[in-house]
Amino acid sequence: xxxxxxxxxxxxxxxxxxxxxxxxxxxxxxxxxxxxxxxxxxxxxxxxxxxxxxxxxxxxxxxxxxxxxxxxxxxxxxxxxxxxxxxxxxxxxxxxxxxxxxxxxxxxxxxxxxxxxxxxxxxxxxxxxxxxxxxxxxxxxxxxxxxxxxxxxxxxxxxxxxxxxxxxxxxxxxxxxxxxxxxxxxxxxxxxxxxxxxxxxxxxxxxxxxxxxxxxxxxxxxxxxxxxxxxxxxxxxxxxxxxxxxxxxxxxxxxxxxxxxxxxxxxxxxxxxxxxxxxxxxxxxxxxxxxxxxxxxxxxxxxxxxxxxxxxxxxxxxxxxxxxxxxxxxxxxxxxxxxxxxxxxxxxxxxxxxxxxxxxxxxxxxxxxxxxxxxxxxxxxxxxxxxxxxxxxxxxxxxxxxxxxxxxxxxxxxxxxxxxxxxxxxxxxxxxxxxxxxxxxxxxxxxxxxxxxxxxx
Numbered sequence: 395x396x397x398x399x400x401x402x403x404x405x406x407x408x409x410x411x412x413x414x415x416x417x418x419x420x421x422x423x424x425x426x427x428x429x430x431x432x433x434x435x436x437x438x439x440x441x442x443x444x445x446x447x448x449x450x451x452x453x454x455x456x457x458x459x460x461x462x463x464x465x466x467x468x469x470x471x472x473x474x475x476x477x478x479x480x481x482x483x484x485x486x487x488x489x490x491x492x493x494x495x496x497x498x499x500x501x502x503x504x505x506x507x508x509x510x511x512x513x514x515x516x517x518x519x520x521x522x523x524x525x526x527x528x529x530x531x532x533x534x535x536x537x538x539x540x541x542x543x544x545x546x547x548x549x550x551x552x553x554x555x556x557x558x559x560x561x562x563x564x565x566x567x568x569x570x571x572x573x574x575x576x577x578x579x580x581x582x583x584x585x586x587x588x589x590x591x592x593x594x595x596x597x598x599x600x601x602x603x604x605x606x607x608x609x610x611x612x613x614x615x616x617x618x619x620x621x622x623x624x625x626x627x628x629x630x631x632x633x634x635x636x637x638x639x640x641x642x643x644x645x646x647x648x649x650x651x652x653x654x655x656x657x658x659x660x661x662x663x664x665x666x667x668x669x670x671x672x673x674x675x676x677x678x679x680x681x682x683x684x685x686x687x688x689x690x691x692x693x694x695x696x697x698x699x700x701x702x703x704x705x706x707x708x709x710x711x712x713x714x715x716x717x718x719x720x721x722x723x724x725x726x727x728x729x730x731x732x733x734x735x736x737x738x739x740x741x742x743x744x745x746x747x748x749x750x751x752x753x754x755x756x757x758x759x760x761x762x763x764x765x766x767x768x769x770x771x772x773x774x775x776x777x778x779x780x781x782x783x784x785x786x787x788x789x790x791x792x793x794x795x796x797x798x799x800x801x802x803x804x805x806x807x808x809x810x811x812x813x814x815x816x817x818x819x820x821x822x823x824x825x826x827x828x829x830x831x832x833x834x835x836x837x838x839x840x841x842x843x844x845x846x847x848x849x850x851x
Contacts, residue, residue, distance in 0.1 A: 455483030472540030492525030580791035614731030650693025653827035683807030811846030
């Protein structure tokens with residue numbers, strides 16, 4: 395494909411047609427925890443509909459043999475994920491680090507030493523675009539994939555081929571080609587008995603889980619739509635330094651380039667879109683998107699998006715995100731129903747706006763309450779380690795492929811000003827970024843802002 399622009403793609407070229415829309419529909423509303431053990435019979439007549447019950451959420455993974463993890467991508471989120479992994483239970487180790495920048499390795503090592511007294515041997519610290527291969531081959535059992543998401547698909551494939559369990563930070567791709575690659579790797583992981591957990595934390599956060607459980611059990615009636623908003627300030631950026639090559643500039647400024655991050659609709663707004671996808675339980679037929687840029691001073695991304703998604707039964711949802719300083723900030727995760735509506739973060743309302751239930755958060759200092767909410771950044775690693783040690787394989791990969799693709803179709807619609815269907819996304823050969831990596835020019839990518847109605851589709 396010609397990738398001279400970030401949004402040039404061919405909707406008509408069929409790619410891996412066996413992964414069709416129906417195969418991608420999420421099979422369970424419970425994501426990482428799976429269906430096993432969630433449906434239990436209620437008391438009463440056998441004709442009564444079974445209700446979804448909360449699965450047990452362990453506060454710590456069970457003890458067992460040492461599990462060694464290697465971190466690939468040692469920036470702030472990667473270092474945080476390494477600390478979260480260490481906090482998930484006993485006999486857990488971080489034994490290898492990989493990144494393209496020495497300063498990222500150095501900062502990560504310092505933080506691991508200062509906060510957990512963990513030292514990583516020099517011979518297990520790897521630098522370069524091939525560092526992920528060296529981490530995978532270093533004797534680890536688990537890999538923590540926390541690089542900019544452009545690289546996720548390649549790293550997931552390598553880890554699965556090496557039979558490693560995986561934590562993969564969200565999103566799992568920036569384009570349809572990458573998303574399909576992760577899905578194919580997930581199928582291989584399933585056959586190999588490997589567990590895969592992604593960084594969309596809400597599906598393992600108890601207050602969100604209990605709210606979703608109640609909605610699934612009918613407390614707001616039939617779902618009729620959703621209103622999903624994430625408005626916040628501008629993200630950080632890096633000004634290009636004279637000594638940086640174009641590749642280094644883009645990598646150090648990665649949250650501002652679509653080929654590396656997927657734009658903020660995919661890189662950050664995926665949390666809220668994933669909540670919506672969790673509730674709706676099906677993939678949209680099409681997206682109609684708007685967006686634009688007024689304030690960013692670097693990169694090629696938008697400041698704001700507004701997308702309507704349409705589903706098979708006529709249901710519609712609206713999703714909007716903005717990253718501009720000086721504006722009203724808010725998050726809305728509202729699921730609408732025939733009998734009321736839910737705030738996915740822990741409240742249910744009737745149709746008049748009265749609160750009819752809210753999550754019973756424990757009093758401050760009460761660490762024994764059954765309603766305690768464990769830090770979800772740690773909970774996802776507790777679930778992963780528990781799956782490894784018990785042999786009960788765990789994967790939320792399919793759900794996260796779906797959520798990632800939903801954000802991508804919204805982004806493309808906004809960039810181009812055209813309606814985009816799920817089938818077009820599934821058949822698209824869109825690939826963002828270079829095919830080979832080296833510090834120097836990045837001729838395949840231009841720092842140009844997409845223009846709706848002008849950008850190729």
